[in-house]
Amino acid sequence: MNTPSVPDLPDDINTRHQCRMARKKALMDDKIQQAQRETGVLLIHTGNGKGKSSSAFGMVMRALGHGMQVGVVQFIKGAMSTGEEIFLRRFPEEVQFHAMGEGYTWETQNRERDIEKAAAAWQQARQFLRDPAIGLVVLDELNIALKYHYLNVQDIIADLDARPEMQHVVVTGRGALPELIEIADTVTEMQVIKHAFKEGIVAQAGVEW
16 A cells, blocks of 8 residues: 655745744643633534534543443423434443434424423433433424523523533523523534535434434
């Protein structure tokens, strides 16, 4: 097998690169030195692009790797089994997984029922948020439940603020409310550049669900 060749760069380019990286390292070292406080963080994954829940479940794997207990509550989702649910149910001692929705809102078409299911899901979430043994809580598609006013955002904020000091929480879903963004520590907005569905490709197992 041929090894890819590495282009020879003029010494001045290498020198400039080394100087830039040295300056960058000094800046990063300074920022790291200033960030010494340890506490649980609230993360929000929102936006119209793919990857919000996928990122959250990547964090679940990371937390498990560090020996943490994880609690997952899925709002809206629940009508069909997903790959992440099938996989994580193999670890009942480490992950408590609750898929408590009944499907997309355009499928359920029953606001009263959706509100009832969201309220039940939040009761489960509240149990996790009061348990210091749970290191990471995933509130999947909570943003959707809040966007449609199935839950009161101020009640949710109060419970999030009262959680154990070292507990991390990640909230997913489109249309994150400004009130929730305001109290979050890290907010990421996923943007669509291209999506296979728009080209007529059906949702694929292992990719979308």
